[in-house]
Amino acid sequence: MKKWLTVLLGVLLVVALAACTADENAGEEDGSDNGEESSGEDTSTLRLNNGVEPTSLDPPIGFDAASWNVLNNLMEGMTRLSEEHEPEEATAENIEVSEDGTEYTFTIRDDAKWSNGDDVTAGDFEFAWKRLLDPETASSAAFLGYFIEGGEDFNNGEGSEDDVMVEAVDDKELHVTLTAPTNYFLNIISNPAFFPINQSVAEENDEWFSEADSFVGNGPFTLAEWEHDNEMLLEKNEEYWDADTVELEEVHFAMVDDSNTEYQMYDSGDLDNSEIPADMADELLDSEEVTIDDQAGNSFYRFNVEEEPFQNEKIRKAFAMAVNQEDIVNYVTKMGEEPAHGFVSPGFNDANGNDFREENGKLVEFDPEEAKQLLEEGMEEEGYDELPEVTLTYNTDDTNKAIAETIQEMYSENLDVDVSLENTEWNVFLEDQKALEHQLSRSSFLADYADPINFLESFTTDSSMNRTAWSNEEYDDLIAQAKEETDEEQRFEYMYEAEQILFDEMPIFPVHFYNQVFLQKDNVDGIVRHPVGYLELKWATKE
Known part of the structure; x- marks a missing residue:
C-alpha cells in the first residue's frame, strides 16, 4: 500500500507548529536532437524530453505537466515539495499559522531574488495570487484559490479584488486569510499556479513569460534559450537563494512526441531519461x-452530456462498462499501471487509516453483457432505432492513439457500435474540450495537491475542469461540505458519497491510474518526480 500521502497529510496536520510544513502531456511536436553531439561525455548538461511545447510559462495559465516540468524549475512559491514530497519553506523562510487555522503569515527570505537581481517581495505574491483569481486572467487553476477568503467571489465576478484576503503587509511579509481551516493549504500553494510574478516586469511587458530573453523567474534555473516547439535550455540561476544546492549547470529539454523516437535518442546518448x-x-x-515512481492521477474519458447520445445516463454507462481496463494495461500500455475502477487514486488514507480507493470500492467494472442491455434500454428511452454517430477524440500521442484504437475495437466487439477516431494537437484539443466541442474525449488528471478533494472538485458544476456539462446539486453540496469540514472522518464520508454519485451518473469513465516509469542513465541521480506531477531538478546530479 502506498504510504507517501499518509505521511504527507500527517505532516500537514501539525502545520501550526511548522517551520517546515507546508494534467499532462508529453508529446506533441516532431523533433530531433538538431544535430548536436551526443551528451555522453557532457556532465554539466542534463538532457530531457518535455514531449511538447509548454502550454504557457505564465504560472496561472500553464496548468498542465508539460508546463509544470519547466515552470517548477524556473520558479518557486512560498513552499516547495521536498525530496520526500512534503511541503517545506522555500521563498518563505518562516510561516506562522493562527490558532484557528485560518490565517497565515509568510515571511520572505532576505536573499530571495529574481533572476534579474530584483528582490522577491510580498507584493509580487499578492499581485500573482490576485491575478490567478482575476476573472480576466481566465485561469483553469483559479479554483485552487477558492480556499482564500474572497477568492471565489472575485473569480466569479461577485466580489472585488480588494475583497481577496491576500495582503502584503510590507516588502517581506504576506498575510492570507482562508475561508476555513485547510490542513493541506501549504501543499496547495506549492503548485506552480501560486508562483510569484515580478510585478514591475509584468506591468512593463504583459508577455514577459513568452520568450527566453524576457522571462524572469526566482527558481533554481533560468530560461536561457527557447526555440518554440523544438527545444529549451535552462541554466543554473546564480541569484537563487539556495544556489549552492543546485549542481547542474544546464538542463536541455527536447520536444519529441513519439516514444520510440525518444527511446532512440536515449539509446544513442542524446537523452539522459526516456519513457x-x-x-x-x-x-x-x-x-x-x-x-x-508513484503518481497521483489517472487516464480517463469524458462524455459530453449535452451531445447525443450521451445525454442518456444508461448509454454513458454502457460505453463505460464495455471497456476492459485490465486488457488495456496488460496489452496496450504495459507499464505496470493499476486498472482504474474509481476516480480517486490509491494512496490516500482516511481518518481510520483506510485507503480511499479500497474503502469506496470498484465503482465501474467491465461487463459486456450488462453494457449491451444498458445500451438497448438507453436507446429505447431516447427513441433511437439507430445510435447517433459517435466520435472519440484524443490528443496526438502514440500511447493515446493505441488506447483509443483499442477502445474503438472494444465498442465494436462488445456493443456492436462503430466509433470514429479523431486526433488533434494538444493545444487545439484542450481548447476544444474546454469549449465542449468534443463528444467523447480522452483526458487525464494529475493531482494538484495531496488530498482526494482535489480529484473530486473537478466535477462540480462551475469547475473549469469539469468539461462534461454534467451538473448535480447534491454532488456540489457534498464537495462544498467536505471543503469546510474539520472532522476528518466526516470529511471523508462526504467525499465517499460524492464519488459514488459521480459514478452513478457516469459523466466520465476511468482507464488506469498513473505511475511514472522511466529509463535513466546510471550517471544521473537526484531527479525527483513528485506524485502530484511536478518534475524537480533542484537536487539532480550528472557525473
Missing part, C-alpha cells in the same frame, strides 16, 4: 536503468 515505448515494455522493464 519506455509500449511495444518494448517486455524487453526493457527489467532493465537496471528503469525507475518507477
Whole structure:
C-alpha cells in the first residue's frame, strides 16, 4: 500500500507548529536532437524530453505537466515539495499559522531574488495570487484559490479584488486569510499556479513569460534559450537563494512526441531519461536503468452530456462498462499501471487509516453483457432505432492513439457500435474540450495537491475542469461540505458519497491510474518526480 500521502497529510496536520510544513502531456511536436553531439561525455548538461511545447510559462495559465516540468524549475512559491514530497519553506523562510487555522503569515527570505537581481517581495505574491483569481486572467487553476477568503467571489465576478484576503503587509511579509481551516493549504500553494510574478516586469511587458530573453523567474534555473516547439535550455540561476544546492549547470529539454523516437535518442546518448515505448515494455522493464515512481492521477474519458447520445445516463454507462481496463494495461500500455475502477487514486488514507480507493470500492467494472442491455434500454428511452454517430477524440500521442484504437475495437466487439477516431494537437484539443466541442474525449488528471478533494472538485458544476456539462446539486453540496469540514472522518464520508454519485451518473469513465516509469542513465541521480506531477531538478546530479 502506498504510504507517501499518509505521511504527507500527517505532516500537514501539525502545520501550526511548522517551520517546515507546508494534467499532462508529453508529446506533441516532431523533433530531433538538431544535430548536436551526443551528451555522453557532457556532465554539466542534463538532457530531457518535455514531449511538447509548454502550454504557457505564465504560472496561472500553464496548468498542465508539460508546463509544470519547466515552470517548477524556473520558479518557486512560498513552499516547495521536498525530496520526500512534503511541503517545506522555500521563498518563505518562516510561516506562522493562527490558532484557528485560518490565517497565515509568510515571511520572505532576505536573499530571495529574481533572476534579474530584483528582490522577491510580498507584493509580487499578492499581485500573482490576485491575478490567478482575476476573472480576466481566465485561469483553469483559479479554483485552487477558492480556499482564500474572497477568492471565489472575485473569480466569479461577485466580489472585488480588494475583497481577496491576500495582503502584503510590507516588502517581506504576506498575510492570507482562508475561508476555513485547510490542513493541506501549504501543499496547495506549492503548485506552480501560486508562483510569484515580478510585478514591475509584468506591468512593463504583459508577455514577459513568452520568450527566453524576457522571462524572469526566482527558481533554481533560468530560461536561457527557447526555440518554440523544438527545444529549451535552462541554466543554473546564480541569484537563487539556495544556489549552492543546485549542481547542474544546464538542463536541455527536447520536444519529441513519439516514444520510440525518444527511446532512440536515449539509446544513442542524446537523452539522459526516456519513457519506455509500449511495444518494448517486455524487453526493457527489467532493465537496471528503469525507475518507477508513484503518481497521483489517472487516464480517463469524458462524455459530453449535452451531445447525443450521451445525454442518456444508461448509454454513458454502457460505453463505460464495455471497456476492459485490465486488457488495456496488460496489452496496450504495459507499464505496470493499476486498472482504474474509481476516480480517486490509491494512496490516500482516511481518518481510520483506510485507503480511499479500497474503502469506496470498484465503482465501474467491465461487463459486456450488462453494457449491451444498458445500451438497448438507453436507446429505447431516447427513441433511437439507430445510435447517433459517435466520435472519440484524443490528443496526438502514440500511447493515446493505441488506447483509443483499442477502445474503438472494444465498442465494436462488445456493443456492436462503430466509433470514429479523431486526433488533434494538444493545444487545439484542450481548447476544444474546454469549449465542449468534443463528444467523447480522452483526458487525464494529475493531482494538484495531496488530498482526494482535489480529484473530486473537478466535477462540480462551475469547475473549469469539469468539461462534461454534467451538473448535480447534491454532488456540489457534498464537495462544498467536505471543503469546510474539520472532522476528518466526516470529511471523508462526504467525499465517499460524492464519488459514488459521480459514478452513478457516469459523466466520465476511468482507464488506469498513473505511475511514472522511466529509463535513466546510471550517471544521473537526484531527479525527483513528485506524485502530484511536478518534475524537480533542484537536487539532480550528472557525473
